[in-house]
Amino acid sequence: MTPDDARALDASDPLRGFRDRFALPEGVIYLDGNSLGPLPRTSSPALSDAIERQWGQRLIRSWNEGWIEAPRRIGAKIAPLIGAGADEVIVADSTSANLFRLIVAALRLDPSRTTVVSELGNFPTDLHIAEGAVGCVPGATLKAVPRESIGEALGNDTALLLLTHVHYKTAERFDMAAWTARAHAAGALVLWDLSHSAGAVPVDLNGAGADLAVGCGYKYLNGGPGAPAFLHVNRKWQEKLANPLSGWMGHAAPFLFEDGYRPASGMTRWLTGTPPILGLAALEAGVDIWSDVPADQVWAKSAALFDAFAAIGDDLGLECVSPRDPARRGSHISFRHPQAYALCQALIARGVIGDFRDPDILRFGLTPLYLGFEDIVHAGEKLRDLLETGSYLDPAFSKRNAVT
Amino acid sequence: MTPDDARALDASDPLRGFRDRFALPEGVIYLDGNSLGPLPRTSSPALSDAIERQWGQRLIRSWNEGWIEAPRRIGAKIAPLIGAGADEVIVADSTSANLFRLIVAALRLDPSRTTVVSELGNFPTDLHIAEGAVGCVPGATLKAVPRESIGEALGNDTALLLLTHVHYKTAERFDMAAWTARAHAAGALVLWDLSHSAGAVPVDLNGAGADLAVGCGYKYLNGGPGAPAFLHVNRKWQEKLANPLSGWMGHAAPFLFEDGYRPASGMTRWLTGTPPILGLAALEAGVDIWSDVPADQVWAKSAALFDAFAAIGDDLGLECVSPRDPARRGSHISFRHPQAYALCQALIARGVIGDFRDPDILRFGLTPLYLGFEDIVHAGEKLRDLLETGSYLDPAFSKRNAVT
Numbered sequence: 001m002t003p004d005d006a007r008a009l010d011a012s013d014p015l016r017g018f019r020d021r022f023a024l025p026e027g028v029i030y031l032d033g034n035s036l037g038p039l040p041r042t043s044s045p046a047l048s049d050a051i052e053r054q055w056g057q058r059l060i061r062s063w064n065e066g067w068i069e070a071p072r073r074i075g076a077k078i079a080p081l082i083g084a085g086a087d088e089v090i091v092a093d094s095t096s097a098n099l100f101r102l103i104v105a106a107l108r109l110d111p112s113r114t115t116v117v118s119e120l121g122n123f124p125t126d127l128h129i130a131e132g133a134v135g136c137v138p139g140a141t142l143k144a145v146p147r148e149s150i151g152e153a154l155g156n157d158t159a160l161l162l163l164t165h166v167h168y169k170t171a172e173r174f175d176m177a178a179w180t181a182r183a184h185a186a187g188a189l190v191l192w193d194l195s196h197s198a199g200a201v202p203v204d205l206n207g208a209g210a211d212l213a214v215g216c217g218y219k220y221l222n223g224g225p226g227a228p229a230f231l232h233v234n235r236k237w238q239e240k241l242a243n244p245l246s247g248w249m250g251h252a253a254p255f256l257f258e259d260g261y262r263p264a265s266g267m268t269r270w271l272t273g274t275p276p277i278l279g280l281a282a283l284e285a286g287v288d289i290w291s292d293v294p295a296d297q298v299w300a301k302s303a304a305l306f307d308a309f310a311a312i313g314d315d316l317g318l319e320c321v322s323p324r325d326p327a328r329r330g331s332h333i334s335f336r337h338p339q340a341y342a343l344c345q346a347l348i349a350r351g352v353i354g355d356f357r358d359p360d361i362l363r364f365g366l367t368p369l370y371l372g373f374e375d376i377v378h379a380g381e382k383l384r385d386l387l388e389t390g391s392y393l394d395p396a397f398s399k400r401n402a403v404t
Numbered sequence: 405m406t407p408d409d410a411r412a413l414d415a416s417d418p419l420r421g422f423r424d425r426f427a428l429p430e431g432v433i434y435l436d437g438n439s440l441g442p443l444p445r446t447s448s449p450a451l452s453d454a455i456e457r458q459w460g461q462r463l464i465r466s467w468n469e470g471w472i473e474a475p476r477r478i479g480a481k482i483a484p485l486i487g488a489g490a491d492e493v494i495v496a497d498s499t500s501a502n503l504f505r506l507i508v509a510a511l512r513l514d515p516s517r518t519t520v521v522s523e524l525g526n527f528p529t530d531l532h533i534a535e536g537a538v539g540c541v542p543g544a545t546l547k548a549v550p551r552e553s554i555g556e557a558l559g560n561d562t563a564l565l566l567l568t569h570v571h572y573k574t575a576e577r578f579d580m581a582a583w584t585a586r587a588h589a590a591g592a593l594v595l596w597d598l599s600h601s602a603g604a605v606p607v608d609l610n611g612a613g614a615d616l617a618v619g620c621g622y623k624y625l626n627g628g629p630g631a632p633a634f635l636h637v638n639r640k641w642q643e644k645l646a647n648p649l650s651g652w653m654g655h656a657a658p659f660l661f662e663d664g665y666r667p668a669s670g671m672t673r674w675l676t677g678t679p680p681i682l683g684l685a686a687l688e689a690g691v692d693i694w695s696d697v698p699a700d701q702v703w704a705k706s707a708a709l710f711d712a713f714a715a716i717g718d719d720l721g722l723e724c725v726s727p728r729d730p731a732r733r734g735s736h737i738s739f740r741h742p743q744a745y746a747l748c749q750a751l752i753a754r755g756v757i758g759d760f761r762d763p764d765i766l767r768f769g770l771t772p773l774y775l776g777f778e779d780i781v782h783a784g785e786k787l788r789d790l791l792e793t794g795s796y797l798d799p800a801f802s803k804r805n806a807v808t
Contacts, residue, residue, distance in 0.1 A: 023456070023460045025460065025461045025463070030463060032463065032464050036463060036464045038460070038463060039460035044452070050629075051686070052448055054629075055628055055629055056427045056448075059434060059440060059442060060439050060757065061757075067630075093497060093498070094651070094676060094680075095677055096649065096651030096653075096676045096678075097501060097651070100648075100649055100651075100676075123661075124655065124661050124662060124663065125653075125677065127664075128650045128651055128664075128665040129649070129650060129651050129676075131650055131664075132650035136508070138542050218678070224455070224681070224682055225454075225459055225466065225467075225471060225681035226677075226678045226681040226684075243536070244504075244536045244540060245500065245501060245536060246533060246535055246536035247501070247504075247529045247532055248527075248529035248532055249500075249529075251532060256762050257761065257762050258528060259524055260535075261536070273497065273633070274499075274500075274630045276498075276680055277628070277630040278683050278686055279680050348465070357661065358659060358660050
């Protein structure tokens with residue numbers, strides 16, 4: 001693809017107007033929206049209102065003027081992006097805390113089923129939290145196996161199949177309907193981590209008959225750094241599962257200040273502590289953009305951006321580890337390279353922000369709301385220059401930061 | 405106290421300058437800083453920087469430019485307010501989630517000790533979370549007893565004494581050193597909830613030899629609605645206790661993306677998910693004010709504000725349920741009244757914001773950084789007017805809101 005080709009595609013892109021909804025820094029091509037989505041232009045005014053008017057002027061009165069409803073209200077806005085009902089999603093804490101809640105709850109449903117099956121190489125917090133969660137249920141164990149062994153690991157001892165829909169390194173995507181059916185055939189529930197899926201690919205939890213899901217607010221939903229996460233419980237399980245993090249905000253009547261815990265009905269029981277209002281305000285601004293987005297065009301453009309980047313990678317002789325079939329992947333592209341870390345740092349120094357995943361993955365997020373084809377072509381040119389000149393081998397680029 | 409007396413006291417108040425650090429609404433006397441602290445003037449600029457520069461311009465690079473350190477950095481700033489070492493405090497999630505972490509961890513320390521002792525009428529989330537936590541440790545139980553029976557409830561089966569230092573309704577304060585010693589004499593650990601203490605009264609965790617503590621960021625620390633909470637672990641327990649919410653941010657090397665969980669050393673292991681950066685930025689602005697505050701003058705002024713309000717209550721024939729001895733209470737004053745809810749609403753309608761606690765408590769926060777004696781006198785005048793005219797009996801004031 002030539003720069004002229006790219007400009008022509010951008011000129012006819014029906015999503016082009018959404019780029020103006022984000023405050024992208026000058027001189028940067030941002031290919032890391034799958035790690036931290038950029039700043040929506042509406043976020044700063046929304047936060048100013050939350051801080052100066054709601055907090056500063058209205059003070060505690062704001063709890064009755066929208067704050068207390070925020071976890072449910074924003075959950076309902078996320079629901080259509082993941083194929084769930086408005087009364088099946090709530091926003092709470094972090095993806096990790098939400099995983100803990102749901103894994104423990106699922107393990108307690110049927111004492112004869114004691115195993116959580118998951119994938120080796122799953123995003124670490126999923127496995128780490130599953131370790132912690134099985135430690136909270138007597139007899140429970142975590143069975144993490146390679147992807148090709150997941151099917152045979154399911155059995156009549158399986159309580160829960162815990163899968164991340166889109167893999168954070170490779171972008172490989174599980175067939176949600178097929179794996180949900182396999183879990184159900186084994187008598188198990190399934191819990192989908194949608195952190196790299198919500199806002200990235202079509203998700204139809206209810207179409208697949210999925211039981212439980214969690215996901216992150218700060219990637220494709222553009223909710224800001226460390227944004228609150230979401231949690232989904234299929235209606236059929238809502239009165240059967242209990243939140244082990246049984247804090248006052250999940251109580252049926254928190255302001256009666258009862259000594260004993262009585263869970264609220266519906267999704268409210270999954271709340272624990274006081275909702276993080278400033279984080280929720282930023283998340284809502286990010287999620288609200290999606291209500292205007294023609295989702296099918298997003299998925300189509302993601303595929304086209306991928307093809308453009310994959311062609312550059314092929315041309316440069318890079319090993320692409322992401323599936324070529326758009327139905328089998330998420331919305332990022334990853335290459336394996338022995339100097340992936342240094343390449344990533346050298347690209348950042350040249351204004352192309354992707355990211356590195358240990359030990360050898362160079363990863364680029366393809367986010368159709370604010371990326372154009374010309375961005376991909378320009379990023380490809382920088383990558384070509386680095387590879388051809390070898391300038392990424394400068395020792396400055398191999399010094400590891402705390403976070404990449 | 406006459407208005408002239410009050411003005412004279414305010415004029416000579418060495419803390420008077422701190423009032424200008426807060427953006428208080430016009431025409432409001434805010435006596436609810438013990439529920440939600442008001443907006444520091446530095447919070448809005450701090451959030452603007454976090455949003456527009458750190459998130460908007462620096463994007464993921466900000467993780468290496470201060471974000472990843474924020475939970476430890478802010479914890480170290482809270483430490484002097486609670487008598488802890490800078491390496492004994494971290495900021496994470498909510499008070500409720502932090503209670504869960506520490507209760508489960510304490511129960512796992514010695515399998516022969518299976519009981520959590522706490523107080524009936526403790527703040528509800530403490531008991532609710534304790535219920536959830538004992539459900540995660542085989543054989544564990546919660547023994548919640550009236551205050552006068554706590555001593556006899558401690559025994560050789562006690563793993564943990566869970567107390568809230570200052571009671572949310574009455575402001576009664578436990579003697580931290582004495583109760584820590586009693587717990588230790590029984591061979592148990594003690595966990596102090598400092599939500600109504602940090603920034604309200606002198607706290608000396610290490611002086612008392614306390615083991616564990618949690619507390620809230622949105623009351624006297626002025627961290628904003630739903631601010632992240634803090635968590636303290638005495639140095640002697642740091643390598644012996646494990647976080648059941650074992651998420652990736654508590655891992656020894658989160659960016660090596662290992663399948664197995666290895667806890668970080670020190671306080672970092674108590675982290676779980678990605679830190680809530682916007683909430684942390686607001687909390688830090690609130691906490692930073694305290695580094696300039698002469699704490700002894702705060703405690704002294706709190707006592708004087710209490711005496712002024714208590715005298716008004718006596719004069720009005722109100723039943724004060726808070727201890728008169730400042731060493732035995734926190735920094736709020738509570739009255740029992742059968743129409744406490746309506747009185748609270750009627751006061752709010754007249755610009756005096758206190759709060760109601762079910763079923764019959766009218767509560768006023770006494771926060772020396774931004775309240776003066778004239779505020780107390782004016783609030784007392786409004787209260788007198790309501791009681792004398794009976795105008796709070798208007799049915800409009802008895803209609804319950806979701807939150808009070």
